[in-house]
Amino acid sequence: MPDQAARRPGLVATIAWRIVFFAIIAMAAQVVIVFADYYFDNSELGSLMIERESTLLARGVSAQDGRWTFRLPEGIEGYDPGSATRLARIRAVDGGIIFSNCGTQCLLHLLPEEVDPPDRWTRLLGQGKPIAVAGGRSVWIDGKQIIIEIAILDRNEAVMWRALGHEFADHLAIPMLLQLVLVLGGSLVSTWLALRPVKAAARQAGSIDPLDPEHRIDVSEMPREVAELGAAVNRSLARIGRLMRDQRLFTTAVAHEIRTPLAMMQLELGQIDSPRARRMERDVESLARLVGQITALGRLEAIERKGFQPVDLAGLGRSVVASVGPWVYDHAHSIAFCESAAMSIQGDGGLLEDALTNLITNAVTHTPAGTKIEVCAGPGPRIAVIDKAGLYRPGDCDKSPMARAGDSLGVGLEIVKRIAAIHGGTFAISVDPAIGTMAVLNFPSSPTQGASRHP
Amino acid sequence: MRILLVEDSPRLRELLVETIHKVEWRVDAVDTVANAQAAIAVAPYDLLLVDLGLPDGDGLDLIRGIRAEGQTTPVLILTARGAVDERITGLDAGADDYLVKPFNHHELLARCRALLRRAPAHVADLIELGHVAFDPTSAVLSCAGKTVALSPRERSVLAVLLRNAGSVVPKERIEAKLSEFGDELSANAIELAVSRLRRRLDGIEAGLSIETVRGAGYLLRDLTNA
Numbered sequence: 001m002p003d004q005a006a007r008r009p010g011l012v013a014t015i016a017w018r019i020v021f022f023a024i025i026a027m028a029a030q031v032v033i034v035f036a037d038y039y040f041d042n043s044e045l046g047s048l049m050i051e052r053e054s055t056l057l058a059r060g061v062s063a064q065d066g067r068w069t070f071r072l073p074e075g076i077e078g079y080d081p082g083s084a085t086r087l088a089r090i091r092a093v094d095g096g097i098i099f100s101n102c103g104t105q106c107l108l109h110l111l112p113e114e115v116d117p118p119d120r121w122t123r124l125l126g127q128g129k130p131i132a133v134a135g136g137r138s139v140w141i142d143g144k145q146i147i148i149e150i151a152i153l154d155r156n157e158a159v160m161w162r163a164l165g166h167e168f169a170d171h172l173a174i175p176m177l178l179q180l181v182l183v184l185g186g187s188l189v190s191t192w193l194a195l196r197p198v199k200a201a202a203r204q205a206g207s208i209d210p211l212d213p214e215h216r217i218d219v220s221e222m223p224r225e226v227a228e229l230g231a232a233v234n235r236s237l238a239r240i241g242r243l244m245r246d247q248r249l250f251t252t253a254v255a256h257e258i259r260t261p262l263a264m265m266q267l268e269l270g271q272i273d274s275p276r277a278r279r280m281e282r283d284v285e286s287l288a289r290l291v292g293q294i295t296a297l298g299r300l301e302a303i304e305r306k307g308f309q310p311v312d313l314a315g316l317g318r319s320v321v322a323s324v325g326p327w328v329y330d331h332a333h334s335i336a337f338c339e340s341a342a343m344s345i346q347g348d349g350g351l352l353e354d355a356l357t358n359l360i361t362n363a364v365t366h367t368p369a370g371t372k373i374e375v376c377a378g379p380g381p382r383i384a385v386i387d388k389a390g391l392y393r394p395g396d397c398d399k400s401p402m403a404r405a406g407d408s409l410g411v412g413l414e415i416v417k418r419i420a421a422i423h424g425g426t427f428a429i430s431v432d433p434a435i436g437t438m439a440v441l442n443f444p445s446s447p448t449q450g451a452s453r454h455p
Numbered sequence: 456m457r458i459l460l461v462e463d464s465p466r467l468r469e470l471l472v473e474t475i476h477k478v479e480w481r482v483d484a485v486d487t488v489a490n491a492q493a494a495i496a497v498a499p500y501d502l503l504l505v506d507l508g509l510p511d512g513d514g515l516d517l518i519r520g521i522r523a524e525g526q527t528t529p530v531l532i533l534t535a536r537g538a539v540d541e542r543i544t545g546l547d548a549g550a551d552d553y554l555v556k557p558f559n560h561h562e563l564l565a566r567c568r569a570l571l572r573r574a575p576a577h578v579a580d581l582i583e584l585g586h587v588a589f590d591p592t593s594a595v596l597s598c599a600g601k602t603v604a605l606s607p608r609e610r611s612v613l614a615v616l617l618r619n620a621g622s623v624v625p626k627e628r629i630e631a632k633l634s635e636f637g638d639e640l641s642a643n644a645i646e647l648a649v650s651r652l653r654r655r656l657d658g659i660e661a662g663l664s665i666e667t668v669r670g671a672g673y674l675l676r677d678l679t680n681a
Contacts, residue, residue: 259535260464262557267470270560281559288557292537321671322623329666329676337670350540375670 015191016184023180034172038164042131045160047122050135052163054148057088058139061098061146068092068146070099078159086159087151093138098146109134109151117147130156197222201230209305214241251298262288289361293411296354300418303348311349313443314342317377320356328360332369335360342378345443347423352441355419358412359385359439367436381425381443389436416441456480456571457498461491461514462506462533471504471533474560475567488512495521500528502570507534507545515548522549529570533558565621572618582617585662585677589617598659608633609652612645616665616675625672649673 038045060073070090072079078086079101087102089110097113100106109125111117122135133156136149152159204217216237219230265284269277321337328335356375363373367389374386413429416439420427425443432438458475462468463486475482483498485491488511495503503521507514518530530550534541537555545553551570554563572582582589587598594610596603605613615624615632629645653665662679 257535259537259556260467263533264464264467264470264557266557266559267467267474267563271470271473284557292555295537318671321668322625325623325666325668325671325674326621326676329674334666335668335671337668339670348540350538350543354538 011195012188012191016188019184019187020180023176023183027176027180030176031168031172034168035164038167042124042128043122045163046124046131046133046135047120048163048167049131049133049152049156049159050122050137050150051120052166053088053150053152053159054135054137054139057090057099057148057150058141058146061090061139061141063142063144068096068098085152085154085156087134087153089149091147091149093145093147102151105151106149109153110149111136117149125151125153130154131160132156194223197226201226201233204230205233208237214306247298251295254295254298258291259288262291290411293358293415296415297411297418300351300415300422303351303422305422308346308348310344311347311352312342312344313352313381313383314339314377316349316352317342317356317375317383320353320360321375323353324357324360328364328373331364333364333367333371333373335373335375338374338376340376340378341380342383343381343445345381345423345425345445347443351419351422355416355441356383356385358416362412362439363387363437371436381445382440384438384440386438387436390434456501458482458502458504458567459491459494459498459500460484460504461488461509461517462486462504463509464506471563474563477560478564480567486510488514488517491517492520495526495528502567503528503530504533504567505530505550507532507536515545518545518548518550529573531566531570533563569619569621572620584617584620584675585679587656587659587661587663589613591618598661603655603659605652605655606648608644608648609655612648612652616673620663620675620677623668623672623674629673 038048056073056076057079060071060076062069062071079088081101083101084105087105087109088099089097089102089106090099091097091113093116095113102110111121117136117138120135120137122133125132125134132151132153134149134151136147138145138147140146201217201219201222208215208217216234217230219227219234222230262284266281266288269281269284317339318337321335325335360373360375363371363385367373367387371387371389374388375383376386377383413427417427420441420443423443425441427439427441429437429439458480460468460471460475460482462471462484465486468484468486472482472484483494483500485494486509488509491503491505494500503518505514505517509517514532514534518532521528521530529552532545532550532553533556534545534553535556536542536545542553542555551573552566554566582591587596587603589596591614594605594607594614596605596610596613611632612629615629626645629649633644633648649665649667656663656665662677664676664678666674666676668674
């Protein structure tokens, strides 16, 4: 589940993509509206054409030694001398002609030279498209005013599109891009800031220890909506805590109610001098072991990690070997303990003792008399139970090692696996036909070393 | 030997009394904390067998109470609470041992004997195990009425093992005992003493076996009960 969640796009990315998508649609709509507005208004479009062409022609005007010179700028076409389609006349305010590509045509379409022209003027020379337009404007160059007059008579589509393109770029595209960047940036920052408490809540929820029923998400600094979610999670955690406590009470009650009658049965059978009674005693022992394991399994569901303490694995192993030693020898097996740079781990000494005892019981139950069992702590945060029975029974090698559980249900090994998991560790069994079976508990390293509840 | 049994289940109480009577110990059986306190107040007991879940309270409170009064009578808890942490709680309360139900009569009597052997009130008594008897006061070991010659070091090792028969005794504890005699212990002094003692016990057919639990200590087993 965490991997799937990591692969999903983040909310910020989703919002960014959506903003960009809708912005592109809005921009496209705006372009269409603006284009239509200009395109169907010939008067406005003619003014734009005159404005654009005069600006381009002004780039070719310069003053050298008090004299005006003109050179047609690159990329400007159609203003050749004698052109019948585009007329241009550039003159100084004192009447001197700087550039002109027309003779009598100028007299027909442009203002007379003796007229002092307005700063800007435009006159449509015909209706409809293509647009024929004449106009002019005054331009200041090097602090001096000049007058540029133009008449566009024919084959003027390029001029029209150039004017429209320039209008779009200058007055539409740049403002819209600026707006997009600001809106997108602002939205993303706002979203990111709004999501911070959600991320913090998710971090807290992710670090909740399922074995600590008192663990809660801190909702004190969350916005109301996120705090409501956090409070709901906290209510669930409280309920889990209550269930854990109930489970503990239940398993204790079950253990008590079943163990006492079993004790009576064993004592009663002990008074009967018969081989059948001995067989029943063994059955009762098996039943008692199973009851013990089932209640232990139930207890594991109610374990609280807050009770974890540093546990010295060497001390634990030595203590368990000493504790079960008499039972092991009573079952005609032998046991030994070895240590090799074992570490301490953070854990529940009682549970770990249960796990180790289970493994030893398992080894004794499933190996022939005389088998040597070794409990080895280390190296590192590791403890192993090795039985040196070799391949003691034909066909056993074909079985999974897990099939060698201490009971038909495999509850004993399941308990060991769960205890390892509760401590963040792993449990593995391997069979070496030349030596025997090795059951290994590996734990994560704990920064805490030293003190332990086990001697 | 007088034992107080505190158990609320009538049938289990009856069976336990029957088991204890078979080894000719006397036993007073009660079913509540209040009755147990009343019995302890009027009679001296060598051993208390206490169930934890009692109708008028927890057996742990009874144990804490008698320990608070300074009584050193050995206490064996008989309970259905089998978790390790519960056992630790019981021992922390002042119990000397913990027997989880169900158990058979061999187990019960072995635990009782072990506690009685370790009890200070019985230091001067004769310790009998297997086919031998050992007098801790005179440090004399006898088998079938004949005295068995032991070196001082063998005697002190045997004394420790006999008092803790059925349990693994750490090597360090035996070392501490031998050091009391001012002996300079060589690296393998304990192994040597145990090895000699083992041969000696085998030679007299003592019915005892000393097992070396490598890395943990030594275990004295009564083979006659096996």
